Amino acid sequence: MFGAPNKGANAYAKIGIETGVASASPHKLIVMLFEGAMVAVASAVQHMNAGDVANKGAAISKAISIIDNGLRASLDKNVGGEVALNLDALYEYMSSRLLIANLKNQPQTLDEVYQLLKGLRDAWVTINPDAAAQVPAAAAPQQPADPLAPQSSRLVKA
Template structure:
C-alpha cells in the first residue's frame, strides 16, 4: 500500500510539473487524456460491479467535461466553441446514461467523441 502511495505521489508531482509548463493547447489535451483514462477506469468498475467506484469515476469525468466546457469562449470561439459545447453536453448525457444503466457502450461513445476532439487539438497545436 505504501508503494502505491509513493508512486501516486510521484505521478502527481510529475503531472503538476507538466501542467505548470504546458501551453493552453497542451493543457486541454492533458485534460482530455485524463478524461479518457478515467472513462477506461469507469469501464472497469462497471464490468467488475464496483458501483461506488463507478460513481466516483463518473463524477471525475463529469468534472473534467464541465471544466473543458467552462473554458470555452463563445465570443472568440464562435461556431467552434458552440460545437464543442454541444459535444461536451452529449458526452455528459452519455456518461449519465452509462452510470444509470451500467452501459459500457455509452462509454465507447464518449471515447470516440473525445478522441476526435483530442486529435483536433493535437493538429491545431501543431499548426500554432
C-alpha cells in the same frame, strides 16, 4: 507496516502531473484535459465490468467534472463563434451520456464518449501551434551534401 504500496507511486505521479501543468502551454493543457477525461472513462469501464459501483461512479464523476469544469469552461463563445457553440453542445451531450451510462450500466455508452473524446483530442493534437513555432518559417530545406561535387578550395594561398 509500511502503508499502502502505491502511495509513493501515486505521490510521484501527482508531482509529475503538477509539474506538467505548470509548464504546459494553453494548447497542451487542453490536450491534458482530453487525456484525463479519457483515462477516467476507461477506468469507469473497468470498474463497471468488475461490478465496482462506487469506483465506477467516482470515475464517471471525474470524467464529467473534467468535461464540464475544464473543457466546457475553457470555451470562449464570444471569440469562438459557431465552433465554440458546437463544442459546448457536444460537451453537454457527452456529460449527459456519461450520466446515462452510470445509471444504466452501459459500457457501450462509455465507449461512445471515449471515442468522441479521442477524436477531439486527436484533432486538437494535429493543430498544435507549438509545433509550428518550433520550425523556423524562413528555414530553407537542407540539401544533402554531394561528396562528388566540386568543392571550393579551403586552402589559403600565401
